[in-house]
Ligand SMILES: NC(=O)C1=CN([C@@H]2O[C@H](COP(=O)(O)OP(=O)(O)OC[C@H]3O[C@@H](n4cnc5c(N)ncnc54)[C@H](OP(=O)(O)O)[C@@H]3O)[C@@H](O)[C@H]2O)C=CC1
């Protein structure tokens with residue numbers, strides 16, 4: 001069997017290591033490895049990038065842009081985990097469940113931008129509401145995201161796992177300048193014309209993420225109810241194997257009394273929830289920031305691009 005050649009640029013990083021774990025289970029893939037002492041050698045990286053059928057970029061934004069500029073082989077498909085190309089023309093957004101045409105875009109593209117972890121959850125929660133006409137593109141919305149510290153990569157993991165500063169033991173709101181790097185993709189891929197007021201919160205746990213979008217029902221199309229929000233999500237994701245739309249006002253979570261942010265960990269799944277009173281709703285999306293929030297999503301996009309079973313290795 002001819003194997004697909006795959007290179008992970010940034011193989012020692014948080015996202016790269018997780019992608020390599022997924023790839024290790026695959027018999028249809030040959031992973032091209034770079035020698036440890038050449039990890040940042042541009043010539044060796046360029047050689048491997050151009051030898052690959054698929055190359056994952058698991059690098060800081062600037063290094064991702066440099067890597068993209070090294071490609072001379074027209075057959076190499078790049079899947080960039082960084083923020084660098086998510087709203088750049090010519091790059092397909094690596095979220096197959098976004099809209100009916102998205103899988104074909106990913107299949108046809110040689111440049112795929114993997115969504116950000118907060119952005120994936122926000123977009124998956126909001127896009128169906130906009131598409132269904134329940135939420136106007138002019139709506140002013142806000143969102144919070146609770147995330148594990150692995151979302152901050154190696155440096156944040158080291159901060160949490162080696163330091164014993166008391167401030168790290170409690171949840172920490174951040175991005176307080178209201179310019180989080182995921183806002184452009186949140187707008188571009190939901191159709192919202194105004195950036196959400198977005199406050200992420202990092203907590204003292206390794207991984208797991210939940211975005212919450214609070215809504216007044218009076219903000220929605222006239223007469224719309226929580227049942228309509230739930231129906232829009234259910235219809236949009238019908239048949240999607242990585243997306244579960246949980247029952248309206250999920251009884252299990254309500255009985256528990258609080259939300260489990262980590263319940264999608266070690267999966268490529270997204271769970272969507274609608275909690276509601278007669279006048280207000282919370283639309284929530286939960287995922288593993290290293291699963292559907294990063295490495296799992298990147299492997300899923302590779303599978304779509306290669307035309308193999310989308311869930312292979314996930
Ligand atoms: N962690 C997460 O949950 C998510 C991360 N992302 C994005 O994915 C990308 C990678 O993130 P993450 O894995 O967390 O980051 P890490 O900091 O954990 O890893 C980045 C890796 O890139 C290496 N690197 C840096 N510069 C270069 C270079 N010029 N050439 C080759 N290698 C280089 C680093 O080397 P060294 O080991 O020497 O530092 C490191 O191993 C980032 O853009 C991030 O924003 C996206 C979604 C979620």
Ligand SMILES: CC(=O)N[C@@H](CCC(=O)OP(=O)(O)O)C(=O)O
Pocket residue numbers: 081082083115116117118147148149150151152156181182200202293
């Ligand atoms: C806890 C933490 O810091 N999380 C990161 C998000 C990780 C991610 O999705 O980053 P990319 O956009 O680079 O893909 C943050 O909020 O910046």
